Amino acid sequence: MRYDLDRELALGWLRAAAAAVERRHEELTALDAAIGDGDHGSNLRRGFAAVITALDALPADASPGTVLTKAGSTLISKVGGASGPLYGSALRGVGAALPAPSADLTELAQALRAGLGAVQKLGGAVVGDKTMVDAFEPAVAALERAAFDGFTLREASALAAEAAEAGARATIPLQARKGRASYLGPRSIGHQDPGATSTALLFRALADAVVS
Amino acid sequence: MRYDLDRELALGWLRAAAAAVERRHEELTALDAAIGDGDHGSNLRRGFAAVITALDALPADASPGTVLTKAGSTLISKVGGASGPLYGSALRGVGAALPAPSADLTELAQALRAGLGAVQKLGGAVVGDKTMVDAFEPAVAALERAAFDGFTLREASALAAEAAEAGARATIPLQARKGRASYLGPRSIGHQDPGATSTALLFRALADAVVS
Amino acid sequence: MKKLINTPESVLDDALTGVAAAHPELTVDRENHVIHRADAPRPGKVALISGGGSGHEPLHGGFVGPGMLDAACPGEVFTSPVPDQVLAALRATDGGAGAVLIVKNYTGDVLNFSLAAELAAEEGIEVRTVLVNDDVAVEDSTYTAGRRGTGATVVVEKVAGALAERGAKAAEVASVAERAVAASRSFAVALTAATTPAAGRPGFDLPEDQIEVGVGIHGEPGRRREPLRPARELVAEVVETILADHTLTAGDEVIALVNGMGGTPLIELYIVHGEVAARLAERGITIARALVGNYVTSLDMAGFSLTLTKADPELLELWDAPARTPALHRP
Amino acid sequence: MKKLINTPESVLDDALTGVAAAHPELTVDRENHVIHRADAPRPGKVALISGGGSGHEPLHGGFVGPGMLDAACPGEVFTSPVPDQVLAALRATDGGAGAVLIVKNYTGDVLNFSLAAELAAEEGIEVRTVLVNDDVAVEDSTYTAGRRGTGATVVVEKVAGALAERGAKAAEVASVAERAVAASRSFAVALTAATTPAAGRPGFDLPEDQIEVGVGIHGEPGRRREPLRPARELVAEVVETILADHTLTAGDEVIALVNGMGGTPLIELYIVHGEVAARLAERGITIARALVGNYVTSLDMAGFSLTLTKADPELLELWDAPARTPALHRP
């Protein structure tokens, strides 16, 4: 159990994320096939496999920020598509906000808010557009609230994962206004957004890494 | 009921043949799809439709030979594929042997033997090669025998049709040695040859025309 | 899934091996996934670069060569290239006269190319970007990611490539490319769905008598489903849809591209083109130049797209100018 | 059946309408179903003519033009042309120097072309016929109609066309064509069956994990069924099969044609070509020239054929010689 985000937790989070993507890439691809182009799972799979390799090459004393920034750069270099630059910039944004060897819950929430900001700056999506933002925003908000309310990292990260999952599910009835799914117009309604789904998976990985 | 092959019977035969092809072209195409290229039915359909049109343009006093020669030339001009030149040359061969206004059964058998000769000269197939010759040869032989035995045209043409049909069925266990089906090697075994099937249909059309 | 591949993961690498073996006139940077002219960089020449997901072949690699692209950046199947790739292409072709990126308007392509452009600018390469967005099936660009780039890409790469080959400046090349984009509209229908190697099954299920109308080139479903109709009626609808969004009137000339999506026999594309010509003739619009074939494909999808580019003397002259690429030649 | 057609019966007519609209440099004789060079007849030039069933596009109409064919005679889908058609082509292109017919070895093609040759001879046109029979899948020519003509047709039309364009005599043109035939071997595999418009359904049913090996180009089944394997293994087998019948040894050069059957994405053909190059390299055989794409198709069939032509300086020089046709260009 961890109480702060340090180098170990950053690594653990990314490893848990990579494992989750590996386990569930087919599901992500299937969601993307329904309203996109059917590559989201393989995109993230390729990206996180490269992240794991890149992490091994990091110096042993790298800060959590360096770890996350490196992961973000790797995603940008390896994923392509919409999700590559978006997730890559998100992690780079998170990493840039975490220069110290360890960060408490409040600092982590702030860093994730910065990451979300990077996504929104790049992609221009707001909540309700049926994108990863629909899971990302409520997860960050849940962390912020939990930090304000004095929750532990364990409780907070679980709440964030639940919020992200609820946000992902809430994309089902929406009509997409950003990304590829927007081309379908009303036909995008009734499907869960693949990017929101993978965002929920990343927040669940954080919660899992915290308790393990 | 007709007792000799005259102009009317030649026309009746071709019309009955065209009608039979129109009725059964899908079956011929399906047989050709199994061991060939799936066009035999549409080839003959296109050809006999053109034959009907060509017949309308013939002078009212054309001999049966002229009628059949014209039909043969039309098939050559319109069908293409292997069956076009083969059936076309066959009918031209039959027609060339029937210069008089009417022909008796012996003369008809001789003319059809000449038509078969044209097919064999052009295509080089012998009985057992799994081609139209497998139906054509026994049909001509049946006519010849019937003529020798003094049968009527009605009886003889029915026997010829049955012989052709039996010959067509007998192609099923054969391995093709001519035409497209030969490319399949042993895989051509177990299928009825489309050309033998259409030959049987042409002899049945003759028998039908005789009684109508 | 029936595909001539080794593994879904190695599709791009293995294909680039084949491209390298087949085209000695091109250089394939296997590590960075860049296809460029063997004679790059050409000092003083604007570098014309494009790229996008793979699966649209011959786009873009098939259009690399004198008179068209200097380099192409093929991403993974249906996935835009990564910035590193585009940067490698920019470096390999930098002749000191700047670069023009031809980018099909998809979120992923726009983001990755623009990250690359930023990086290149930091290295002193002046980069201009032209967005291709010709697909009229995307009706409302306020509530979408905007119109997709499809068939017009070929026209844009051809005319911009011809101008770049003559030593025009980057601003001029970008400007004629933008003019070609503005003059072009496309619309596509699919008879079957594409199967990506990664997904392993068709992107959508389509009953035997139904087609998807207004599809893109990434195996995504279209705007709606319709019964399959005779080519004449289908083409009439496609022409109508394009003309409703185009400023074409009697007396105008067009470049017409009847493009196969990969799974449609060429004989059918010619049937489609015959119908396109008839429908345009009825309206007094002349096809000044025609291109019929598989140019911007969607893997094994059956269907076609029609692109109409309003022609003017400059565009026609550039369209006719020499080009020597694997997929498009002009003497 | 999902096809972009009006009616199964009008496929050829409607396609010729499109060819005429797309290619002003060609003349389409709609009545006789002949596509010929607009500048035909060329006095003193041997007329090079080919043809065959439709459904193999761009073969043959796509190879009409300077440096290749003078005329093509497209029959109905998968049905050889009729003699009248070939005669019309011979008349339209007769420049007084005789004609060479390139005929793929199928019973129907042989019969119809030879009837036409007889008729033309009666009109005083000297006609030579070259049979293309490159398909090694047909193993025993005593008990079959003989080897089929497939991919090598492109090579034959290219080299004979180049020689004819230079004013060679009919005997010389026929002789180089025969040399190209003798130097060529092909083999094809199908992943799916073709659907003709007339039949309306696939020529054979193939389970999801099975392929047909040794197929022709008319939708007919092949010699046997096999499980689908990775491209590497499949190509190794195809290369083996061809080499077992070819006189190629280390140090030899070949022209390699990796040909799509109509339904296979170009990216897969490049993967195949990469494997072909690797397998040949292992044996010390050099690919002197490569052609990768859809050249001799079988409607919408997925699969590929490989043609290897043993090269010599003359064949290579003719292969490289200028050509300007819809589907094959050489500067």
Ligand SMILES: Nc1ncnc2c1ncn2[C@@H]1O[C@H](COP(=O)(O)OP(=O)(O)O)[C@@H](O)[C@H]1O
């Ligand atoms: N403008 C955007 N802002 C935020 N997220 C976006 C945007 N566009 C797309 N996305 C997300 O990216 C996901 C698709 O990612 P992916 O399939 O990997 O890329 P692509 O759409 O290029 O194939 C979508 O499900 C959506 O959540």
Ligand SMILES: Nc1ncnc2c1ncn2[C@@H]1O[C@H](COP(=O)(O)OP(=O)(O)O)[C@@H](O)[C@H]1O
């Ligand atoms: N050499 C031959 N001699 C006699 N009949 C032949 C020969 N070759 C083919 N045939 C007949 O032609 C039939 C096929 O005709 P069709 O399908 O119209 O032509 P194609 O084979 O050119 O597609 C075969 O079923 C066979 O009966």
Ligand SMILES: [Mg+2]
């Ligand atoms: Mg996607």
Ligand SMILES: [Mg+2]
């Ligand atoms: Mg047939």
Ligand SMILES: [Mg+2]
């Ligand atoms: Mg994608």
Ligand SMILES: [Mg+2]
């Ligand atoms: Mg045929």
